[in-house]
Amino acid sequence: MSGQNESPYYFVPHPSRHPVMAASGLLIMLASLASWVNGHTFGPVGTFIGLLFVLFVLWHWFGDAIGESEGGMYGKRVDVSYRWSMSWFIFSEVMFFAAFFGALFYARAIAMHELGSLDYKLIWPDFTAVWPNNGPAALVPHFRAMVPWPLPTINTALLLSSGATLTVAHHALREDHRKKAIIWLGATVLLGMIFLFCQGYEYFHAYNELNLTLTSGVYGSTFFLLTGFHGFHVFLGGTMLAVVMFRLIRGHFTAEHHFAFEGAAWYWHFVDVVWLGLYVVVYWL
Structure with missing residues (x-):
C-alpha cells in the first residue's frame, strides 16, 4: 500500500x-x-x-x-475494516464446513446406530451399524471406502509444507526481501496445484476402482461434499496467492503494508486446518 x-x-x-x-x-x-x-x-x-x-x-x-x-x-481505518471483513468471511467459512461435519457426525453417530438398534431389527434384520455401509435396504451398489494411504497422507504433507513455505514468504516480505518472498510464495502456489492434481487422481481412483461415487449412500455424498468443497477452497486460496504473487512481482506492497498478502495467508492457513480435520475424521475414523 x-x-x-x-x-x-x-x-x-x-x-x-x-x-x-x-x-x-x-x-x-x-x-x-x-x-x-x-x-x-x-x-x-x-x-x-x-x-x-x-x-x-x-x-x-x-x-x-x-x-x-x-x-x-x-489508511489505517480502511486497513482495520479489511481485517474485520476477512475475519468474518473466514468465520462464515468455518460455519459452512461445520454444517458438513455436523451432517457426517449425525449420519455416523446418531442415524446409523438408531437404524441398527433393536427397534429396527424386524424391518432390517441383516443390517449392521458399521461405518461405512450401503444402507439398511442395501440399495446402494457395493463400494470400498477410502483409506488414508497413500494419496491422502501425501496431500496432508503437501498442505502442511505449503503452510510452512507461506510463513517463510510472509517473514521475507516483512523483512523487505521481495525476491525471497516471491520464490517462497511461488512454492506455496505450486504445492497447492500438486494437491489438486493428487485429489483429482484420487477421485478418478474412487470412481473407477472403488466404485465410490457421489451416489454411494450417505458415505459417498458426505465424502465428496467435504473433500470436494475443500478442494474448491484450495483452488480459491491458490488463486488469491497467485494474484498476490503477481502483485509482488509488479512491485506492490511494502514491508509494513501488505494486508492483501496477510488476508490470503489467513485463508490458506484456514484451508490447512480444515484439511487436518478432514484427514482425521474422513480417512482415519
Missing part, C-alpha cells in the same frame, strides 16, 4: 457500477444453472455466459480496489 501517510481519514469510494453488474451476472448464472438442472437446453450456455460476466466484473472491481490502495487512498 503506497502513500499511507497521505491517505484520507477514511476513504469513501465514488458510486460504482460494479455491484449491480455483479448482481446481474449472478442472477443470469444461477437462473441458467437452475434451468440446466431441470433439463433446459439453454442452461449450460447461460451458466457459462453468466460466469464469464461475473469474472469480468470482479476483474475490474478488484482492479479498482488495487488502484485505490496503490494510490494511497487506504
Whole structure:
C-alpha cells in the first residue's frame, strides 16, 4: 500500500457500477444453472455466459480496489475494516464446513446406530451399524471406502509444507526481501496445484476402482461434499496467492503494508486446518 501517510481519514469510494453488474451476472448464472438442472437446453450456455460476466466484473472491481490502495487512498481505518471483513468471511467459512461435519457426525453417530438398534431389527434384520455401509435396504451398489494411504497422507504433507513455505514468504516480505518472498510464495502456489492434481487422481481412483461415487449412500455424498468443497477452497486460496504473487512481482506492497498478502495467508492457513480435520475424521475414523 503506497502513500499511507497521505491517505484520507477514511476513504469513501465514488458510486460504482460494479455491484449491480455483479448482481446481474449472478442472477443470469444461477437462473441458467437452475434451468440446466431441470433439463433446459439453454442452461449450460447461460451458466457459462453468466460466469464469464461475473469474472469480468470482479476483474475490474478488484482492479479498482488495487488502484485505490496503490494510490494511497487506504489508511489505517480502511486497513482495520479489511481485517474485520476477512475475519468474518473466514468465520462464515468455518460455519459452512461445520454444517458438513455436523451432517457426517449425525449420519455416523446418531442415524446409523438408531437404524441398527433393536427397534429396527424386524424391518432390517441383516443390517449392521458399521461405518461405512450401503444402507439398511442395501440399495446402494457395493463400494470400498477410502483409506488414508497413500494419496491422502501425501496431500496432508503437501498442505502442511505449503503452510510452512507461506510463513517463510510472509517473514521475507516483512523483512523487505521481495525476491525471497516471491520464490517462497511461488512454492506455496505450486504445492497447492500438486494437491489438486493428487485429489483429482484420487477421485478418478474412487470412481473407477472403488466404485465410490457421489451416489454411494450417505458415505459417498458426505465424502465428496467435504473433500470436494475443500478442494474448491484450495483452488480459491491458490488463486488469491497467485494474484498476490503477481502483485509482488509488479512491485506492490511494502514491508509494513501488505494486508492483501496477510488476508490470503489467513485463508490458506484456514484451508490447512480444515484439511487436518478432514484427514482425521474422513480417512482415519
